[in-house]
Every structure is written in structure tokens, then in C-alpha cells.
Amino acid sequence: MEMNNYILLIVGMMIVTYIPKLIPFFILSKEKIPTKLNKFLKLIPYTALGALLIPDVFYTTPSIPQASILGIGFAAIYVWHKGGIIIPILGSIFVTFIVILVHTG
């Protein structure tokens, strides 16, 4: 593909990514929202994360599925007991790496 086309692609992708992020801020603000809509909007973080996580989390290491399962399992157990974000992230990468290493030899 020619260089020109990449610039077009990048600008196009930028616009269609930015617009959905921007518009709601002009429509909604903290002051005036019906209770029902407010509840709906407040639930979005939970439902979004649920759907972002499942089922894709099981497919991050397609050839060795148990690697990503054990990696995310480590993160889940650690967070449940101790909380935090950094250790779960680095730990899950490490666990996944070790499992892959064991399986590929």
C-alpha cells in the first residue's frame, strides 16, 4: 500500500475513534440525569469489563490455553487476597511465560 494511503487510514481511524469518545461529554453532565439512566450508565463499567474479559481472556495463548488460564488464575487469587494491580500484571505474565516454557521445552 502506498504511503499516502496510510496517512488516509490513520486520519480516518483517528476520527472514528475520537468522535464516539467525545460526543457523550457534550450530551451528558453530572447535573441533570434521570435516575434510571443514571443507574444504567453507572453499571456500564461492570458489564463492559465482564464482556471485555470473557471469553477473550481464554484465548491469549491459543496453542497452550492452560498458560493464560494459570496466568489469569494467579492474578485473580492474588488480587482476591491482597489487592493491587502491578504485582498481578507482572505475576500473570511471569506465570504464563513459565507455563509456556515448560510446555515448549
Add this chain to the structure above:
Amino acid sequence: MQAQCIKKLSLRDGVMAGVPIFIGYFPIAMAFGILSKTVGISMKDSFLISVFVFGGASQFIALNLLTLGVGIGEIIVTTLLVNFRYFLMSASLATKMTDAIKKWIPVIAFGVTDEIFSIASFKHEEITKEFMLPLQFLGYFSWVTGTVMGYWLGGILPENIKDSMGIALYAMFIAILIPEAKKSKLITFLIGLSGLVNTLLKKLTTLPPGWTLIVSIISISLLGSCLLKEEEVNGDE
């Protein structure tokens, strides 16, 4: 006058929240850089995509479509479909912000991502620009530098390490979700149900990429708003 008891989120809070985002994004951005090189686009273009789009999953999908020889128009439409969920996230986030932040909306809107949105939404305090801007800057900086580092180091890194980095984002999601899920059984149920609906939609329908997510978010949030009592949803004071 502000009530004394409401703590305002400071710059320090923003930096503290941004560090895990930085660490979580870096391997994913590296993966994007590595893949860009494999697909055969230049480092400059790979860098520019991360700089101007800052669009997570949609960037990977675009690379995928490029290798399949799909046209620019179709890639842009797909990107819109994949990223339409940000409409819902920004709408949710907007309800946590007051007019004081208005001037910064164009910048803050650009920096809305799945992860930054999640971190910010689970804060009980009102979102301030002092909190939001460093949080987003750290995420953005990680995304852009990670892309370049990945492109640059892609050839050197062993395959095993590259494969294991994909888990980072999901570990971040888990770390954000579990403390919230522990607070309420109904919330836990809604999180799981949303994942289940998304899985079924992916398996059983031919919805375009990103739309299984949108249908799951909208349907389960609607269901939840009927089931939930007001005080169970965070940040409603």
C-alpha cells in the same frame, strides 16, 4: 462551597493510578509494534497510529485487516464499530464530571480507553482534571513508547516472552474488577452474565467485531438497572 467530607482527587492520586496503567499498557503496545513490523508497515506509520488513534484493540484489528488486503474504507468502518463502545464509556464517565473540567474535555475524551475508563469509574470521588490528566498521560506515554520499543525490539525478543505478554491487559481487568465484585453479589452476577452473553453472541451470531461487546453491555446494564437498588451502585452520592 464544597462539603468538607468529599475528598478531591489530586495529581498524586492520578499518578498513583497511572503507574499500573503504564505497566499494563507497555507489553500490549510492544505487541502492537512487533505485529506492525511483521505486517510490514514502517516504524513511522506504526508510531503515528498509536499517537493519533490511541485505540487499543482496534489497532490490532486494523493490522489484521491490512494483511488480509482489506480496503481503507472497510478498515475505518470496522474501527468505528469496534470503538463505538467508547460512546457508552464516555457517557458513563461524563456523569462523574462537573462543569469545572469542561475546558479539558477535548483532551480527556481522547484519552478514554477501556482501562483508563475502568480505573476512573470506580473512584468514588468526583473526577478532577488533576487526577485525569496524569492518569491519561501515563497511559498514552506508555502506549506510544511501547509501540516504538516493540517495533525496535521485536526481532530480538524470544517468541515465548512475546506470547506471554498478551495476558497483561486481562490481569489488569481482573485487578480492577475483583475488588468491586467482592462488594456485591448482584454486581458479580451482572459481570459474569455480561461475559456469558458476550461469549454466546460471539459463538452463535455473526455480529461485526466489537458489537457483541456493545450488545452485552447495553442488555446487561439495562437488566441491572431494573434489578439494582440505588445505593448498590457506586458513586451515587
